[in-house]
Amino acid sequence: MIPVIAATVKVMLPLAQLPSNFVHHHSTTTCVAENRFFCADWAAHNFDRYVDPALKQALLVSVSVAVGFTVAMGLALLSHRQPKLAPTFTGLTGVLYTVPSVAFFFLLLPITGFGTDTAVIALSAYTLQIIYRNIVAGLANVPEEAKDAGRGMGMSQRDLLWRVELPLAVPEIVAGLRVATVSTVALATLAFFAGAGGLGQQIYSDLTFKTNIIIAGGLAMLMAILFDLVLLVIQRLATPWLRAGAS
C-alpha cells in the first residue's frame, strides 16, 4: 500500500508544477499573501511537506482496518457458530460507531495516552460495525445447495467454513472492507487530535490558507480512491471463479 501511494505522490509532483505557467503570472509571494484560490508555484515548492503526513495517514488507515477486520472476523465467526450472540455484537459495534470520532479520541486519552495507539483503537472500532455486518450477511447468503454439496463431499464444519462459506462470501466481505476503508481514510484526517499526525495536522496548521486546504484535502480523497482500487483488485484476485463465469 505504502509504495503505491509513494509512487502516486511522485507522479503528482510534476503535475503540481504543470499549471504554474498559465494559472498565475504573479510571483508566489503575491499569490500566497493574497490567499488566491490555488498557488501552483507554492504547491510545487512545498509539496514535500505533505508526503510524510500522507504516508503516516496511509499507514494508520492500513493498521486500523487490519485490526478492525481481524476483530470483526472473530466476532462474525463466533456469531456464525452461536447465532444468539449476533444481536449483542450488532448492538455493541453500533454503539461504537455512533460515538463521534473526536469524542472517542479524547475519551481514550486518559486511558491510552496521546499517540498512534489511541488513534488505531478508535479508528478500528469504527470499522467493526460495517465489516462485521457484511461478513455475517455474506455467510448467511451462501446458497444452501453449495453447503450441501460440500457436506456431500464429506467436509467437516470447519472445512465447510473455510473452503465453501468464506470463499463464497468474499464479494460481500470485500464490499464491507471497501466502505470501512474509505470512511477510515476520511476519519483519519481527525486522528491528529489523538496524536497520530496525518494530513489533518497539515489542514489544522493553517485553516485559512486555501492552497493548503486543497492539497491536503485533495490528497486525503485521492488516498481513499486508491485504497478502494487496491481492495477492488484484491477482490478480483480472490474470486477467480466470478471472472471465469463472466467470460
Added chain:
Amino acid sequence: MIELSLPIAFLHSFTGAFDFILHQREAQTRFVQVGGLGQVWELTRTHLEVSGLALAGSLALALPVGAALGHRGRGEMFAIGLGNAGRAVPELAVIAFLVAFIGIGLRNVVLALMVLGIPPILTNTFVAVKQVDRDAVGAARGIGMRETQILTRIQLPLAVPTIMSGVRTAAINIVATATIAPLAGVLTLGDFILSRNVYGDQGVLAGAILVALLALIVELSLAGVQWLLTPRGLALQRERAAA
C-alpha cells in the same frame, strides 16, 4: 505501582470531568466563569440547532430527489456514486474549506454539514424506493392509483427502514462533524474539546463525554422515529423472517 496508579488517575480525570459539567469554575485564562450546567446547556442547544437545521436541509433536498429517481429507476450512477463519494470526504476538510473559501458563521456551517448529510439519505432513498416489490407497485397501478399515490402510499412506506438507516448515518455524521464547528466560529459542545487552553483537561474530557452522550441520544431517538414510521405489517413480516 504504575498498575495501581493508572486506574486511579483514570477515575480521577473522569470525576473531574463530571465536576466540570455540574459546577462553574474560573477559566484557565482567568477572569471568566466556564463550565457548569448553564454553559453545557447553551452549547448543547447550539449543537442541536446546527445539527437539526443541517439534517432538515439534507432531508428536504435528498428525500424528494432520491424518491423521484428511485420511482423512475433512473440516475443509478448518480445516486450510488454520490453515496460513495460522500464517504470519502474528510469532515475536517469540509470545515476547513468552509473557513478558507466561504467564511464562518451558523448558515455556512449548516451548509457544510449538509454536504455530509445529503449523500447517505439520497443513496438510501433511491435504493429503497427502487427495490420495492414490483408486484406491489403493479397491484397499486391495477387498482387505479396515480404515480404520486404509488410513491407516497406504497413505495415510501415500504422503504422506511432503508431510508431511516440513511437518515441515521447522516445524523451521526452531522452531529459528529458539528463537534469541530467551533473552528468555523459556531460554539457547539466541541468548544470544550477544542479550547483546552480555556477549559483545561477536565473541560476537554467533559466535552468528549457530552458529545458521545448527545450522539447516542440522537441515534436512539431516530431509532424510535424509525419504529413509529415503519408500517406494522412490514415490522411483523421482518420479525417473522428473523424468528
